[in-house]
Amino acid sequence: MATLQSHAFTSPLSHCCKQSPPLSGLSSWAVHRSAHSSFNGESLNVARSQWAVLKRSSSTSGLITMMVKPTIQFIQGTDEQTIPDVKLTKSRDGTNGMAIFRFEQPSVFDSSGEVGDITGFYMIDEEGVLQSVDVNAKFINGKPAGIEAKYIMRTPREWDRFMRFMERYSNANGLQFVKN
Secondary structure (H helix, E strand, O other), X not given: OEEEEEOOOOOOOOOEEEEEEEEOOEEEEEEEOOXXXXXXXXXXXXXXXXXXXXXXXXXXXXOOOOOOOOEEEEEOOEEOOOOOEEEEEEOOOOOOEEEEEEEEOOOHHHHHHHHXXXXXXXXXXXXXXXXXXXXXXXXXXXXXXXXXXXEEEOOXXXXXXXXXXXXXXXXXXXXXXXXX
């Protein structure tokens, strides 16, 4: 069994983008580091003539890759702010595995009355969405205290896809892999 543990809490990315005044046909965007983020951006200068080429090529290719911050959601469209403890198990032959996510005092309990009911467990990144309906809430004295969600991987391909998500999610949220 392996565990991913949060060793430091990091807030969601908050950065400021500003467009610099154009200088001789160049567009310039600068991303500045925030005190609340570990993201360190760099300025990017692109000549206006290249914008036209990019625009033309993107309309003909039809494929646009967008970088998405890996997130977990219980209600579609509402990111979970609580960082979970994650336990991984894998069969001896490597054909299947399971991930158990435990959230103590998840933020979804604060907003579920306003935005809707918990509909599942969604792990979202730039490759798409991994989802499960195996979600259980824990109550203490009639009040919600935690959530446990299970994601089952039945093939090596599903395991590899899950591990790519977890690598992105752990990098974005300060999780560290600990083998037990």
